[in-house]
Structures are given as structure tokens and as C-alpha cells.
Amino acid sequence: MPLALLALAVGAFGIGTTEFVMMGLLPDVADDLHISIPTAGHLVSAYALGVVVGAPLLAAVTSRMSRRTVLISLMGLFVAGNALSALAPDNNWLLAARLLSGLPHGAFFGVGAVVATNMVAPERKARSVSLMFLGLTVANVAGVPVATAMGQHLGWRATFLGVSAIGVAAIAALALLIPHDGRHAATSAGLRGELNALRSLPVWLALGTTVAGFGALFSAYSYITPMLTDSAGFAASSVTLLLALFGVGATIGNLLGGRLADHALRATLFGGLTSLVVVLAFFPLLMSAAWSAALGVTLLGVAAFVTGSPLQLMVMEKAASAPSLASSANQAAFNLANAGGAWIGGLTLAAGLGTTSPAVAGAALAVLGLAVATTAWAVDRRRTPATTSAPARVVAASTPRREEALHH
Numbered sequence: 001m002p003l004a005l006l007a008l009a010v011g012a013f014g015i016g017t018t019e020f021v022m023m024g025l026l027p028d029v030a031d032d033l034h035i036s037i038p039t040a041g042h043l044v045s046a047y048a049l050g051v052v053v054g055a056p057l058l059a060a061v062t063s064r065m066s067r068r069t070v071l072i073s074l075m076g077l078f079v080a081g082n083a084l085s086a087l088a089p090d091n092n093w094l095l096a097a098r099l100l101s102g103l104p105h106g107a108f109f110g111v112g113a114v115v116a117t118n119m120v121a122p123e124r125k126a127r128s129v130s131l132m133f134l135g136l137t138v139a140n141v142a143g144v145p146v147a148t149a150m151g152q153h154l155g156w157r158a159t160f161l162g163v164s165a166i167g168v169a170a171i172a173a174l175a176l177l178i179p180h181d182g183r184h185a186a187t188s189a190g191l192r193g194e195l196n197a198l199r200s201l202p203v204w205l206a207l208g209t210t211v212a213g214f215g216a217l218f219s220a221y222s223y224i225t226p227m228l229t230d231s232a233g234f235a236a237s238s239v240t241l242l243l244a245l246f247g248v249g250a251t252i253g254n255l256l257g258g259r260l261a262d263h264a265l266r267a268t269l270f271g272g273l274t275s276l277v278v279v280l281a282f283f284p285l286l287m288s289a290a291w292s293a294a295l296g297v298t299l300l301g302v303a304a305f306v307t308g309s310p311l312q313l314m315v316m317e318k319a320a321s322a323p324s325l326a327s328s329a330n331q332a333a334f335n336l337a338n339a340g341g342a343w344i345g346g347l348t349l350a351a352g353l354g355t356t357s358p359a360v361a362g363a364a365l366a367v368l369g370l371a372v373a374t375t376a377w378a379v380d381r382r383r384t385p386a387t388t389s390a391p392a393r394v395v396a397a398s399t400p401r402r403e404e405a406l407h408h
């Protein structure tokens with residue numbers, strides 16, 4: 001695999017760390033800024049809003065720019081947002097800085113996925129995407145715990161300065177390792193072409209699968225702490241270690257999904273969603289004992305992230321003429337899944353259905369994801385006769401450009 005994928009993974013590591021570390025720092029931020037923890041929770045929402053807004057917007061307005069330049073610029077915006085977070089004098093300024101930090105998130109992963117797939121042979125595309133996302137999953141294993149500990153001992157502002165430093169390292173890696181792609185500016189479909197790509201029904205079905213599938217994950221994962229403490233009997237001090245197990249599972253699932261998807265894209269997607277249904281359906285049973293709860297948390301990470309690379313690649317293939325915007329929109333869909341899944345899981349708790357009821361709701365969402373994916377498969381089968389020869393022409397046309405880029 002090209003060394004340039006390491007640069008994308010470093011950027012993904014920084015983004016993953018800043019996205020999830022706020023959950024662990026909420027009490028520290030609330031105490032320092034003299035606000036309540038629920039009010040501090042809006043800082044998580046502000047970041048997610050930045051992702052949803054920034055993903056399609058920045059991908060669209062930068063559609064004619066060199067993708068290398070776009071990635072470096074997005075990481076520069078990321079550094080600025082985190083530096084401003086560290087310097088924020090009050091909650092309102094911190095909200096604005098968190099919104100700014102979230103803006104480049106989706107576009108970075110969207111454009112980065114396009115760059116990653118253009119640097120490898122067609123049969124290794126999903127694996128290249130999974131290696132970029134490796135930075136995101138490793139952030140859950142190492143980045144978030146270390147950053148949280150830093151914030152607790154040195155102050156939460158030190159955490160965001162540290163994340164800014166990761167961003168600076170990512171900029172250096174991107175500038176050094178990502179090949180120049182000046183030709184892209186001349187050949188891009190432009191803003192109108194990128195927007196036209198979103199008129200495709202298969203693209204929307206792929207995005208819908210992301211919302212339902214990852215909504216299933218977040219319906220359960222958003223309430224994993226009370227499940228572990230109230231149902232499985234773990235002490236609150238053990239939760240951090242168990243969440244690291246989720247990160248380990250996510251890393252395994254991400255790498256496994258990338259490898260399998262290169263051989264059978266849709267079969268990997270269906271297999272991952274089916275596994276997610278099974279794991280979530282059995283979650284109430286798994287949470288009945290400490291050892292099975294630890295296993296369940298790990299399996300949840302594996303099952304959910306097996307689908308990550310296949311979904312990203314499927315969206316890009318369905319919008320082959322203008323993949324950057326569609327790929328970035330998939331990241332927005334992921335964050336909508338985060339918010340929607342947490343909301344649905346919360347409804348089950350509010351209804352008094354039990355501590356593990358969000359997992360059962362998640363299983364239902366995963367079934368919905370399977371239904372949407374099946375609909376997409378049916379639509380593709382209906383359209384296949386008219387498009388059978390297209391992929392061969394695209395691959396043949398793109399291969400020389402990829403090889404030329406690698407020699408720059």
C-alpha cells in the first residue's frame with residue numbers, strides 16, 4: 001500500500017480524537033466555564049452540526065481544486081478550530097470553535113477516500129479506504145484515552161492544543177506524501193456536476209443504509225455506560241477500559257471489512273449488517289454477566305465497522321462522475337446516524353423499557369438498514385443491463401492517471 005495512506009491515517013487519527021474526547025472532558029469543561037454538564041453537552045452537538053454542514057458544503061465549493069490542496073487546507077482549518085477551542089474564553093466562543101473544528105471532518109474523509117482509492121489498483125480500493133479509517137478507530141483505542149487523561153491532569157485546554165499539534169503533523173505528512181494532482185482541477189465535474197451526482201437514487205439508497213446501519217450502532221453505544229454499570233455490574237472506573245475494547249473491535253472490523261469488500265463488496269455489507277442485527281438482538285443477554293458484556297462490546301465494534309469501508313466505497317461508485325461530494329455526504333449521514341440513533345435509544349429508556357432496550361431498538365434499525373440495502377441491490381439489478389460495461393471503461397480510463405500521479 002502507498003505510504004501516502006499513512007498521511008491520511010494521521011489526519012483521521014487527529015479528527016477521531018477531537019470528535020470523541022469531548023465526551024470524557026465534559027465535567028472538566030463544565031467546571032472550568034461554570035456551566036452545567038447538559039449545557040456542556042451542546043459542545044458535542046456543535047461539532048456534529050459542523051460535520052453535517054461542512055461535509056457537503058466544503059466538498060462542493062472545493063470541487064475544482066487539487067485534492068491535495070483541499071486536504072491540506074481542511075487540516076489547516078482543523079488546526080485553527082482546535083487552537084481556538086484551547087483559547088476560548090467562555091462557552092459561546094467554545095461552541096463556535098467546536099463548530100469550526102467539525103466543518104472539515106466530513107470533507108476530509110470524503111476527499112481522502114477518493115484520493116486513497118486513486119492511489120491503488122481497483123481490486124484494493126476498499127482496503128485503501130479501511131487503512132485511512134484505521135486512524136479513526138485507533139483514535140478510540142489510544143488517542144481518546146490519552147487525550148482525556150491529559151485533559152484531566154493538565155487541563156482540558158492542553159488537550160486541544162495537543163490535538164492541534166497532531167493536525168500540524170498531519171499537514172506535514174500530507175504535503176510530503178500525497179502526490180500532486182494538478183490535472184484534477186481541469187477534469188473535475190465542478191459544483192454542478194457534483195450536485196448532479198446526488199440526484200441518483202442508488203446514491204441516496206447507499207446514504208440511507210449508512211444512516212440506518214450506523215444509527216443502529218449509536219442507539220446502543222450512546223448508552224453503553226449505563227448498560228455496563230447497571231446491567232453487567234461493572235464499576236464506573238472500568239468503563240474506559242471496556243470502551244477501549246470497543247475501539248479494538250472497531251479496528252478489527254474496519255480492517256476485515258476493507259479486505260473482504262475488495263472481494264465481494266455487497267456480500268460484505270450484507271454480512272456486516274446481519275452481524276449487527278444478531279449482536280444487538282443478543283445484547284440484553286450479553287449484558288447479564290461481566291465476561292459476556294466485555295465480549296459483546298468488542299463484537300459490537302467489529303460488526304458495526306465491517307460495514308464502514310463497503311458503504312463508503314459504494315457511495316463513491318454510485319456517484320462515479322463526481323465522488324467527492326457523495327463521499328463527503330456519507331460522513332454527514334454517519335453523523336445524522338449518531339444523532340438519530342442516540343435519540344431513538346433515548347426514547348426506549350424514557351418509555352421505561354429497561355437499560356438494555358436501546359440495543360433492541362438498534363437491532364430494529366439494523367434490520368431497516370438491511371431492508372434499504374436490499375432495495376439498493378434490487379435497483380442495481382434492474383439497471384445492470386444498461387450499465388454493465390461502464391465499470392470497465394472507468395477503470396481503464398483511471399489507471400494511467402493513477403500511475404502518472406504516483407510518479408510525481
